[in-house]
Amino acid sequence: MTDDEPAERIRTDGGTAEGADEVALDPWGSSTIADYRKLFEEFGIEEFDEILDEVPNPHYLMRRGVIFGHRDYRPVLEAMRDGDDFAVLSGFMPTGDPHIGHKLVFDEIIWHQQQGGDAYGLIADMEAHSARGISWDEINEHSRDYLLSLIALGFDTEEGELYRQSDNDRLQRLAFELGGKANYSEFEGIYGFDGETNISHMQSVVTQMADILYPQLDDPQPTVIPVGPDQDPHVRFARDLATRMRFFKVTEAFASFELSDAERPVVAAAYDAREEYAEDADVPRCGEAAEWLADADLDAAGILVDESVRDSAVEKLENAGMEPLRPRIRFFARQATDEAFEALIEEIEGEKRRYDQHIDAFDVDVEEAEDLAREVEAHHGGYGFIPPSSIYHRFMTGLTGGKMSSSIPASHISLLDDPEDGYDKVKSATTGGRDTAEEQRELGGEADKCPVYELYAYLLTGDDDELAKEVYDECVGGERLCGGCKEQAATMMREFLEDHQEKREEAEAILDSLDIDLETERRGVAAEH
Numbered sequence: 001m002t003d004d005e006p007a008e009r010i011r012t013d014g015g016t017a018e019g020a021d022e023v024a025l026d027p028w029g030s031s032t033i034a035d036y037r038k039l040f041e042e043f044g045i046e047e048f049d050e051i052l053d054e055v056p057n058p059h060y061l062m063r064r065g066v067i068f069g070h071r072d073y074r075p076v077l078e079a080m081r082d083g084d085d086f087a088v089l090s091g092f093m094p095t096g097d098p099h100i101g102h103k104l105v106f107d108e109i110i111w112h113q114q115q116g117g118d119a120y121g122l123i124a125d126m127e128a129h130s131a132r133g134i135s136w137d138e139i140n141e142h143s144r145d146y147l148l149s150l151i152a153l154g155f156d157t158e159e160g161e162l163y164r165q166s167d168n169d170r171l172q173r174l175a176f177e178l179g180g181k182a183n184y185s186e187f188e189g190i191y192g193f194d195g196e197t198n199i200s201h202m203q204s205v206v207t208q209m210a211d212i213l214y215p216q217l218d219d220p221q222p223t224v225i226p227v228g229p230d231q232d233p234h235v236r237f238a239r240d241l242a243t244r245m246r247f248f249k250v251t252e253a254f255a256s257f258e259l260s261d262a263e264r265p266v267v268a269a270a271y272d273a274r275e276e277y278a279e280d281a282d283v284p285r286c287g288e289a290a291e292w293l294a295d296a297d298l299d300a301a302g303i304l305v306d307e308s309v310r311d312s313a314v315e316k317l318e319n320a321g322m323e324p325l326r327p328r329i330r331f332f333a334r335q336a337t338d339e340a341f342e343a344l345i346e347e348i349e350g351e352k353r354r355y356d357q358h359i360d361a362f363d364v365d366v367e368e369a370e371d372l373a374r375e376v377e378a379h380h381g382g383y384g385f386i387p388p389s390s391i392y393h394r395f396m397t398g399l400t401g402g403k404m405s406s407s408i409p410a411s412h413i414s415l416l417d418d419p420e421d422g423y424d425k426v427k428s429a430t431t432g433g434r435d436t437a438e439e440q441r442e443l444g445g446e447a448d449k450c451p452v453y454e455l456y457a458y459l460l461t462g463d464d465d466e467l468a469k470e471v472y473d474e475c476v477g478g479e480r481l482c483g484g485c486k487e488q489a490a491t492m493m494r495e496f497l498e499d500h501q502e503k504r505e506e507a508e509a510i511l512d513s514l515d516i517d518l519e520t521e522r523r524g525v526a527a528e529h
Contacts, residue, residue, distance in 0.1 A: 039069060039392075040069070045069040045392060046071065049065070051077065056080060066393050066394055067108070067226075068392060069229065069391070070391045071392075072239075073391055075386065075389060076222045078222070079221070079222045088120070089109075089211065089214065090105050090108070090121065090226050092105070092121070094138075094146055095142065095406065097145060100413045101412060104226075106153045108226035108391065109226060110150075110155050112226075113159065117224075118159075118160070118221075119160035120163075121147070121150050121160065123164045125165055127165070127208060128142075130200035140518055144511070147162055147511055147518075148511055149504060151507035152500055152503035157514060162514060162516060164516060165204075165211065167516070167517055170217060171210050174210040178210055178245070209234070209238045212235065212238040216385050216386065220384040222386055224391060225389070226391050227393075228393060231390075232390070232392070238388055239387040242385035242386070242387045245382075245383050246334060246335075246377065247333070247335060247376070247377040247384075248376075250330070250332075252264060254325050254326065255324070259313070262306075263309055263312060266309060266313045269303055270296070271325055274325070277289070283326075284324065284325045285323065286316075286320035287317065290317035290318040293314050293317065294314050326362070328361060329360070336377070336380075337381065339380055343376050343380060344372070345359060396412075399412065399413070399428070399429040401451065410425060413426070413497075415497070415500060418497075419494040419497040419501070422493045423490040423493060424490075425493075429486065430452075431486065433482035442478060443478065444476040445482065446476075447471075452489050453472065453475060456472075460493065
């Protein structure tokens with residue numbers, strides 16, 4: 001990407017509006033992040049720009065840097081490029097009207113569906129009721145509004161699946177199974193739950209984990225969850241649970257002893273250097289590798305490691321003594337049935353060695369081993385989950401500055417707003433302009449701090465990168481004044497709302513034809529009083 005492309009123009013400093021919160025990932029808290037860059041360092045979220053060139057036909061939210069981060073998105077991209085199965089899922093908590101901030105997620109689901117993915121959209125009604133105390137009557141009303149907007153924006157209901165958490169029996173059964181792999185200390189550490197947290201809230205979390213893994217119930221496949229970064233704790237927890245549900249764990253090993261993830265590249269380096277120290281390079285011994293590793297310049301080999309890790313690896317090699325150092329793939333039977341364990345042994349080709357709780361294979365690589373273990377598991381009653389991927393988009397700044405909030409009508413534009421009201425809200429919005437027109441012409445506007453420019457970049461200009469760039473360049477160059485800019489944006493917003501609401505009316509018949517209960521009286525004891 002060149003410096004003058006729109007993706008480089010939008011919030012490249014990773015900032016948000018003044019008054020945004022410090023970095024804190026709370027799924028039920030604030031919806032702003034003070035410095036997106038810190039998410040890369042503190043939570044291991046990867047920069048999306050680094051993989052943008054690998055995306056076929058990238059969505060404009062990707063091209064413009066609105067989608068700024070990801071977690072393990074490459075398996076999805078590989079499936080997309082190769083024409084293999086993959087899925088996309090995201091959910092919506094029906095606590096109010098769907099607004100233009102939610103449209104980001106709607107668009108991301110629909111784009112992945114258009115690229116060939118199995119698409120899922122869900123209503124997180126259990127979460128809304130347990131975490132926010134929303135009544136079931138309100139949930140019914142808002143659920144319909146979210147689904148209508150998703151369909152109106154292009155979700156193909158014939159090729160995708162829409163559901164409510166509370167009505168999905170398969171989801172509930174999966175949640176029950178996942179709950180058996182979670183413990184209360186994790187709810188404390190991840191979400192800050194304590195003795196005052198109600199059990200339904202905890203149950204809703206496990207249900208969300210089931211949502212994230214739901215697309216893989218019938219067929220393990222790479223799955224992406226498009227969300228805001230505040231939902232990353234859910235993604236990380238789901239990735240952990242997906243691993244815990246697996247029958248087999250696949251690792252690389254070099255001898256009979258086990259290595260930690262940190263030790264593995266250190267011992268691999270010792271094996272690669274065997275010609276430097278081994279009496280017989282075809283059969284290097286662990287003791288020989290230990291002597292070399294104790295004094296090796298690992299920094300020169302590009303391996304940055306704590307000395308404690310080196311020391312522990314050396315000790316393990318020394319203890320192994322004359323045992324040959326030889327790469328192999330190790331299959332651990334974590335919770336596999338005896339039948340699945342025996343089937344895996346039969347399926348492994350080439351040289352292999354069987355032990356009580358693991359199998360060492362010498363003629364397969366890691367990728368082949370992972371595929372084989374997953375295939376055997378899926379054929380013997382297991383799930384074979386692939387850890388879900390995620391992509392993260394920036395939060396839209398509220399029209400009044402600060403965060404966009406459903407509880408502050410002037411800060412957002414609802415997809416249900418009267419088009420004239422949408423026009424008026426944009427006309428009244430805060431801008432990144434200077435104090436006077438003369439100063440604006442001299443210094444240029446601050447588009448990167450402007451909620452109105454965000455409307456252009458995130459929504460109004462759609463796929464038209466040239467228009468998005470033109471608005472930006474004219475603003476920062478001092479040619480564009482805020483009054484005319486807001487008039488243009490307000491007119492475009494009115495047109496968007498008019499078109500969207502016409503399509504919502506057309507979507508009514510489609511939604512009514514689906515097997516989704518949107519008028520339940522519910523739910524349980526409270527409904528009887």
